[in-house]
Amino acid sequence: MEITFYIAAFVAIISTAMVITQLNPVHALLYLIVSLLSVALIFFLLGAPFAAALEVLIYAGAIMVLFVFVVMMLNLGEKSIVQENRWLTPNMWIGPGILSFILLIELIYVLEKENSLLSSAGMVEPQQVGRALFGPYLLAAELAAMLLLAGLVGAYHLGRREQEEDPE
Amino acid sequence: MISIPLEHGLYLAAALFLLGLMGILGRRNLIFMLMSLEIMLNATGLAFIVAGARWGEAEGQIFFMLILTLAAAEVAIGLALILLIYRHFGTLDADRISEMRG
Numbered sequence: 013m014e015i016t017f018y019i020a021a022f023v024a025i026i027s028t029a030m031v032i033t034q035l036n037p038v039h040a041l042l043y044l045i046v047s048l049l050s051v052a053l054i055f056f057l058l059g060a061p062f063a064a065a066l067e068v069l070i071y072a073g074a075i076m077v078l079f080v081f082v083v084m085m086l087n088l089g090e091k092s093i094v095q096e097n098r099w100l101t102p103n104m105w106i107g108p109g110i111l112s113f114i115l116l117i118e119l120i121y122v123l124e125k126e127n128s129l130l131s132s133a134g135m136v137e138p139q140q141v142g143r144a145l146f147g148p149y150l151l152a153a154e155l156a157a158m159l160l161l162a163g164l165v166g167a168y169h170l171g172r173r174e175q176e177e178d179p180e
Numbered sequence: 181m182i183s184i185p186l187e188h189g190l191y192l193a194a195a196l197f198l199l200g201l202m203g204i205l206g207r208r209n210l211i212f213m214l215m216s217l218e219i220m221l222n223a224t225g226l227a228f229i230v231a232g233a234r235w236g237e238a239e240g241q242i243f244f245m246l247i248l249t250l251a252a253a254e255v256a257i258g259l260a261l262i263l264l265i266y267r268h269f270g271t272l273d274a275d276r277i278s279e280m281r282g
Contacts (some may be wrong), residue, residue: 017184021192028196028219032203037211044215047196051226054192058184058233063225063241070248071222075255082259083211086266136238144238145245152242156249163253170260 024050042108048072059135189230196223
């Protein structure tokens with residue numbers, strides 16, 4: 013039962029080590045997604061299903077898609093077609109595929125065998141997190157909202173194409 | 181709920197944090213440096229979750245959510261800055277854009 017934690021930790025460390033040693037940004041992004049998924053599985057095993065869902069949705073979903081968009085915007089030109097042909101070869105996705113297959117096996121095992129995992133004591137339920145977040149930590153939630161708004165406006169302002177010259 | 185020792189979870193968080201630190205110090209591409217920053221933030225969140233699971237409190241997940249919003253805002257700004265730098269300098273090499281003369 014505890015072996016699931018150690019396998020997921022092993023997958024996380026391997027994929028993170030692959031992230032910082034890859035040369036191609038897209039390869040590194042694939043490994044980073046696998047690393048985040050394994051950390052999400054660890055959250056689930058530790059009794060934090062709400063954090064696991066947030067990790068998959070926001071980290072592995074939204075933030076990584078942002079990275080992919082920027083990598084796509086940076087790799088313009090006819091060089092990218094050759095590159096895309098190279099990306100379709102199996103040595104790009106065979107490593108992340110194997111690692112995420114290990115995670116899938118583990119997830120199926122957890123969902124099948126350990127049915128009592130979802131109802132045991134020691135799990136911090138999403139309801140409890142929500143009560144605490146909108147009770148004593150309401151000010152922190154407001155601050156996070158203002159931070160996100162500032163990030164949105166700032167990213168829009170920085171990413172906007174500036175005018176050629178100001179008619180001044 | 182499984183009984184992982186507190187130290188093992190923290191060892192994993194420390195290992196991921198060190199890998200991210202090595203990535204920041206070792207790589208010279210700005211995209212990879214931002215990804216390593218994400219790894220470090222994620223390792224910090226893992227440490228919070230491990231501590232929250234150890235004492236069965238919801239505060240660990242709340243701080244993880246705060247770290248998550250921080251990471252989202254930081255990535256949005258950072259990627260916009262990377263696009264701006266690439267437009268100005270034509271490169272993402274951190275050594276070649278080290279002179280910020282404005």
